[in-house]
Amino acid sequence: MNSTTLDNAFNKELVRKYNRPGPRYTSYPTAPHFRKGLDPKPLLNALNDEHSRNRPLSLYLHLPFCESNCWFCGCTKIITSDRSRADGYLDYLEKEIELLKGQLDMQREVVQLHLGGGTPTFFSAEQFRRLDKILKSNFQFAADSENGVEIDPRRLKQEQIETLAEMGFNRASLGVQDNNPEVQEAIHRIQPRQMTEQTLEWLRAAGFKSVNIDLIYGLPLQTVDSFEQTVEEVLALRPDRFALFSYAHVPWIKPTQKIFDVRNVLPDDETKLSILERASAQLMEAGYAYIGMDHFALESDALVEAQRKGELQRNFQGYSTRGGVDICALGMSSISQTHSTYRQNEKDLKAYMRRIDEGELPIAGGYILTEDDLVRRETIMRLMCDLQLDFSQLSERLGINFSNYFEDAIAALQPMADDGLVDIFEDRLEVTPSGRFLLRNLAMPFDAYLKQQAARYSKTV
Numbered sequence: 001m002n003s004t005t006l007d008n009a010f011n012k013e014l015v016r017k018y019n020r021p022g023p024r025y026t027s028y029p030t031a032p033h034f035r036k037g038l039d040p041k042p043l044l045n046a047l048n049d050e051h052s053r054n055r056p057l058s059l060y061l062h063l064p065f066c067e068s069n070c071w072f073c074g075c076t077k078i079i080t081s082d083r084s085r086a087d088g089y090l091d092y093l094e095k096e097i098e099l100l101k102g103q104l105d106m107q108r109e110v111v112q113l114h115l116g117g118g119t120p121t122f123f124s125a126e127q128f129r130r131l132d133k134i135l136k137s138n139f140q141f142a143a144d145s146e147n148g149v150e151i152d153p154r155r156l157k158q159e160q161i162e163t164l165a166e167m168g169f170n171r172a173s174l175g176v177q178d179n180n181p182e183v184q185e186a187i188h189r190i191q192p193r194q195m196t197e198q199t200l201e202w203l204r205a206a207g208f209k210s211v212n213i214d215l216i217y218g219l220p221l222q223t224v225d226s227f228e229q230t231v232e233e234v235l236a237l238r239p240d241r242f243a244l245f246s247y248a249h250v251p252w253i254k255p256t257q258k259i260f261d262v263r264n265v266l267p268d269d270e271t272k273l274s275i276l277e278r279a280s281a282q283l284m285e286a287g288y289a290y291i292g293m294d295h296f297a298l299e300s301d302a303l304v305e306a307q308r309k310g311e312l313q314r315n316f317q318g319y320s321t322r323g324g325v326d327i328c329a330l331g332m333s334s335i336s337q338t339h340s341t342y343r344q345n346e347k348d349l350k351a352y353m354r355r356i357d358e359g360e361l362p363i364a365g366g367y368i369l370t371e372d373d374l375v376r377r378e379t380i381m382r383l384m385c386d387l388q389l390d391f392s393q394l395s396e397r398l399g400i401n402f403s404n405y406f407e408d409a410i411a412a413l414q415p416m417a418d419d420g421l422v423d424i425f426e427d428r429l430e431v432t433p434s435g436r437f438l439l440r441n442l443a444m445p446f447d448a449y450l451k452q453q454a455a456r457y458s459k460t461v
């Protein structure tokens with residue numbers, strides 16, 4: 001969807017109608033269904049089964065430290081101003097890799113690397129160089145590996161960016177959220193616009209080939225006009241990608257967010273939808289294609305090209321152009337994925353360190369997918385990436401009669417088809433431009449676990 005198909009794409013009435021709690025589907029089954037205390041042996045054996053042994057790797061490292069707490073944040077993090085804690089954490093990452101060597105073929109090629117957090121740029125240039133030595137001495141990186149890092153422009157130094165570039169990092173994601181000073185104060189994240197501009201200059205000078213900017217709508221004190229100004233200011237920087245996230249208000253998971261309820265500062269649902277409507281229009285009018293699920297990219301971007309070719313993927317880091325990989329995740333709380341398993345590390349730093357000190361990989365739990373899970377995961381993935389489902393193609397790929405297997409799900413989609421969110425044909429279904437804003441809702445009929453009501457989710461928009 002580009003600016004030529006923008007007219008009437010955002011239907012506020014329909015968004016309001018379907019805006020209810022639902023998963024983000026960075027995995028299926030979703031993380032709340034992972035099981036604690038699962039026997040790690042089957043999870044580790046999957047690293048060498050027929051599906052995984054020849055697959056390349058996507059490395060994810062969770063770097064959890066933040067110098068201050070952003071009150072909206074839902075990430076797993078540790079607040080500290082003690083930079084030396086990063087050195088101790090690197091010690092344990094190195095130990096974790098040593099323990100992993102007994103389970104993983106370290107000759108498998110790494111085609112993707114992502115540093116997430118927390119705040120990866122809490123680490124100094126010197127600490128990044130040490131991390132680079134640890135990774136390069138243990139893993140085999142492809143010459144064209146896609147290496148991305150999440151960046152907080154606050155307290156950032158140019159030396160850190162230059163060091164990351166020397167390490168081979170070529171993609172960066174900048175947290176901005178909102179430029180308005182009142183909003184920044186309300187969320188406890190002061191980041192003048194000049195910081196973002198300076199960071200982008202450093203990234204481009206260092207040769208980063210792709211830069212994403214994260215914005216969040218639905219934050220305290222935001223108005224349609226104030227967020228419109230933020231979008232205009234950031235558009236002037238012409239990043240390659242935008243992530244326009246809905247603020248997920250989940251105080252039952254992140255107690256810090258309760259402060260927004262106490263202060264009564266969150267915009268109401270009507271205002272939040274109006275903010276999304278206007279911001280989406282601004283981005284598409286500026287030439288950014290709406291990939292779906294919060295993501296926008298320039299027409300020339302690799303995400304758009306991958307979507308056109310049917311090669312787009314979705315994982316714990318969002319949309320990705322690298323499919324057919326196993327995710328090998330390191331650090332506290334990180335989640336790894338093989339063809340048929342998920343495994344998650346201990347979420348608590350002390351527990352993570354204790355398990356490693358005891359000579360064990362710090363696996364807290366995970367999930368072994370059933371055949372039905374595999375069918376549904378692929379179906380949800382293709383819907384959210386391709387914006388369509390070809391019943392014959394999926395029948396052949398999954399070894400099922402798709403129309404029969406998902407008869408109930410297709411029937412459940414009919415009301416959404418009547419509302420113009422999806423077109424259902426005898427041999428396929430296609431998401432309409434309006435439906436792209438409600439992809440989570442369109443995926444939910446294919447989810448066999450929602451009826452269990454075992455988890456609470458944020459609203460879909």
